[in-house]
Amino acid sequence: MIYLDHAATTPLHPEVAAVMYDVMQKCYGNPSTTYTIGREARELLENARKQVADLICAQPEEIIFTSGGTESDFLALWGVVCSHKEQGSKKGRGSHIITSSIEHHAVLNNSANLAKYLDCTVTYLPVDGDGLIDPADVKQAIRSDTTLISIMHANNEIGTIEPIEEIASIAREEGVPFHIDAVQTVGHIPVDVNKLGVDLLSLSGHKFYGPKGVGALYVRQGTPFTSLLQGGGQERGYRSGTENLPGIVGLGKAAVIAQRDMEKEQQRLEKLRDALIKGIEEQIPGARLNGHRTKRLPHNVNFAFPNIEGESLLLGLDLQGIAVSSGSACSTGSEEPSHVLRALGGLPDQYLNGAIRMTLGRSNTEEDITTVIEALATLVKKLNQLFSS
Numbered sequence: 010m011i012y013l014d015h016a017a018t019t020p021l022h023p024e025v026a027a028v029m030y031d032v033m034q035k036c037y038g039n040p041s042t043t044y045t046i047g048r049e050a051r052e053l054l055e056n057a058r059k060q061v062a063d064l065i066c067a068q069p070e071e072i073i074f075t076s077g078g079t080e081s082d083f084l085a086l087w088g089v090v091c092s093h094k095e096q097g098s099k100k101g102r103g104s105h106i107i108t109s110s111i112e113h114h115a116v117l118n119n120s121a122n123l124a125k126y127l128d129c130t131v132t133y134l135p136v137d138g139d140g141l142i143d144p145a146d147v148k149q150a151i152r153s154d155t156t157l158i159s160i161m162h163a164n165n166e167i168g169t170i171e172p173i174e175e176i177a178s179i180a181r182e183e184g185v186p187f188h189i190d191a192v193q194t195v196g197h198i199p200v201d202v203n204k205l206g207v208d209l210l211s212l213s214g215h216k217f218y219g220p221k222g223v224g225a226l227y228v229r230q231g232t233p234f235t236s237l238l239q240g241g242g243q244e245r246g247y248r249s250g251t252e253n254l255p256g257i258v259g260l261g262k263a264a265v266i267a268q269r270d271m272e273k274e275q276q277r278l279e280k281l282r283d284a285l286i287k288g289i290e291e292q293i294p295g296a297r298l299n300g301h302r303t304k305r306l307p308h309n310v311n312f313a314f315p316n317i318e319g320e321s322l323l324l325g326l327d328l329q330g331i332a333v334s335s336g337s338a339c340s341t342g343s344e345e346p347s348h349v350l351r352a353l354g355g356l357p358d359q360y361l362n363g364a365i366r367m368t369l370g371r372s373n374t375e376e377d378i379t380t381v382i383e384a385l386a387t388l389v390k391k392l393n394q395l396f397s398s
């Protein structure tokens with residue numbers, strides 16, 4: 010099988026599996042207890058916190074472990090908005106949030122809930138034809154009651170990398186906390202919270218060869234933020250609940266491996282990505298690359314084909330042992346064209362349902378790329394003949 014859906018999830022790295030197995034077998038202590046096995050568990054937890062912090066150039070005390078990207082996004086949005094109320098600020102309930110129209114539903118739907126339950130107003134910024142947000146639009150959207158800006162680092166469907174540093178400098182100038190959903194970038198490209206200038210960042214283990222159901226939220230010291238998940242006071246009171254130690258240790262290990270292998274793997278994948286793009290453009294008439302050509306994740310390829318259903322391509326390729334996605338995994342099964350493709354504006358209607366996303370990873374080789382180009386070209390030709398006859 011050729012797996013080309015690494016943006017949906019990645020296989021567990023064998024070195025990650027090994028440390029997790031070890032912890033599951035031997036370290037059942039609760040990190041909040043003070044006898045020996047509890048202290049051992051605490052040590053593993055804090056070691057993983059440092060490993061995750063190192064990957065994004067943060068301080069360990071700025072990392073909160075969560076159950077993944079969705080929870081990190083939720084905590085970031087609600088945690089910042091609710092904290093203003095706590096501080097007696099006029100902001101908070103009824104305040105203003107800026108985000109974009111191409112965010113993951115974890116951000117879009119939580120923003121909608123903040124509007125529904127806390128009377129917040131949400132500005133959804135548009136993107137250009139490549140999926141890029143214009144920092145000038147961010148500046149223009151900021152109001153005196155703006156509580157939070159939340160923009161994704163890179164888009165999960167089309168792979169476009171947003172101008173985060175520029176947006177961050179605007180946010181800082183205006184004194185508005187800035188959250189990025191970096192679920193698709195952390196572990197794949199260098200991410201330095203200080204260089205980027207962000208205040209909060211979401212990441213998720215299963216997107217970079219770590220376990221599913223574990224992630225982290227980075228919160229810069231001094232950022233207005235309050236706890237929402239109340240209970241035993243774990244994670245410095247910001248996220249109660251007995252910690253998922255095997256998962257967290259696995260996340261830490263995945264962070265170390267990502268840092269160790271990143272430069273080489275990024276270059277290798279960029280080459281494969283560019284070969285795949287070139288092959289498709291040369292061999293399939295009408296194929297349209299979605300997303301920015303260069304400001305793009307090293308492993309993302311997204312093409313639309315006119316008058317063809319992405320779902321037919323997905324199934325046709327699956328029959329040949331090739332796993333791709335017809336959009337984001339989260340919206341698979343929905344009949345609606347992707348909200349990201351719609352937001353690109355200018356994408357002709359006949360392309361809207363015919364997109365497939367191919368996201369590369371560790372297991373992929375040059376031979377895979379040759380096989381996929383051939384299989385896809387043959388399939389598109391067949392489907393075109395079928396529908397035109």
Ligand SMILES: Cc1ncc(COP(=O)(O)O)c(C=O)c1O
Nearest residue numbers: 077078079113115165190192213
């Ligand atoms: C950009 C982005 N944000 C958030 C998420 C949600 O992450 P998780 O699956 O860890 O909840 C995803 C997953 O697809 C994603 O791509």
